[in-house]
Amino acid sequence: MTLITRRSSLAAGLAGSGLLLPGCSRIFGATALTGNAAFQHVLGFAQRWTLHTQRFLLGGGQLARQFRPSDISATFKANGTLHPGGEAYAQAAGEAFADWRLAIDGMVARPLSLSVAELRGLPARTQITRHDCVEGWSAIGQWTGVPLGLLLKAAVVLPAARYAVFYCADNLEGEPAKGGEQAPGQYYESIDMDDAFHPQTLIAYAMNGRLLDVPHGAPLRLRVERQLGYKSAKYLQRIRLTDTLAGINGGRGGYWEDRGYEWYAGI
């Protein structure tokens, strides 16, 4: 008798635990909450907490791990824009980017405009690092470029500047989100002075010992090694120093940030 009772309660238990799983979101109204502005504010609080914790831990300017040549990915996945398109870019690519220039302006005492050849003439750094996409995958590549800190010192950043904003040549389509499709937009990114002057932050022009190819950001891309891949903007044209991200495109400091991702992508 008792055994039958236990068997039936076992069945009830299995059914109960099964019932609990479906509709994860429905139980807490999580999907509706996600669209709620006040709740997004709460979520934003957790993001700032993460930023401050990591900035506290990373105060010493620790380096991202560097790997051996044998660790380099045989094929490094190219993501986001694979070709910026447009006549101007096609022409520049056809001319091997001989006339491509990188401008550094905004809150600097000495605005600069450098050609790719001029950048390649400056002291360079080569590093083998892991690229972590926000989607979850990782690839390892070797990057050669000019430390951004070197360029910013040459341009003499004004003390009030807080961010370096990177403007790119590519217009990217959005992704499915919030049950719909996002609007396309011009790619851009931003980092703060901690990362801008970090020794591993490069304006890279070569990958795995060869000049950057188009899918990986030719002729110039950013490398921010302690953050996720979307911070390492490709097809760089301009770096602007500023004290605020407000008023730049969506005002959240980057293409993906304007579409809901964290500005601080160290996590």
Next chain:
Amino acid sequence: MSAEVSQEPLAAPARTKRGHARGEVIYRHAFLVRLTHWLNALAIFILVGSGLNIFNAHPRLYWGSKGDQYDPAWLSIDSLAGPHGLPRGVTRIGWLRFDTTGVLGWSHSHGHWMARAWPTWITIPRFQDLADARHWHFMFAWILVINGLAYLAWSLLARHVQRDLWPTESDLEAIPRSALDHLRLKHPTGEEAKRYNVLQRLAYLGLILLVIGMVMTGLTLSPGIDAFAPWLLDVFGGRQSARSLHFIFASLIVFFIVVHLIEVVLAGPINEVRSMITGRYTVRPERR
């Protein structure tokens, strides 16, 4: 509150209408254990749901430091073209290949079929949204960590771990008998029911270790934390290994929860759930 710290038993054995002894009521779960239990349950529920939404952004798992679509995955969930051009959900684990159409890889919501690794009904939020899933995940990761630290600190100071969870020698000797009792769905009564049995102790300690493993592997996925504590990469064998372990540990936690809920139902769901809300637990009288 003072009643909650009173010594057991709280009440004389109650009597049913027919006069049978119903067992004494003891104070089983401390306030902090009850509070952290429910916060933990909520946090894990949301972390699993949002974690599966994040998983959907790249439904492949690898071993080592690196891994993308060009590298061999030990686990993948895809939608592939089937025999009549209709997509099928295909889940691969090592050499094994399963058709999981309808649940994994290719599933439907409101009559609309879509390619997604985990179906809408299990993810938080329901629709595919990596950005929002990450916000949910990281907020509740903070809640899990703070809650877990409060639980651990209290449990060690109040000797809850040492007294109630750490198995004694005689406990360890009783593992085979306890395992048999569990399989026969026989639950302790009387004096024996006043303490955690050895399998309970091992399961709860295992859960604590799993949650610590979840937090550690989760932190290893952060490129910022990797720069701060590169030893994490060595402990788990690289970032992609850490991602795989994060998934495996989560699966084990879900397995724990399923067994836990079944045991709650078997042991008397009302008494068990009440004891985790009010702290009061009725001990069934000794079986003769």
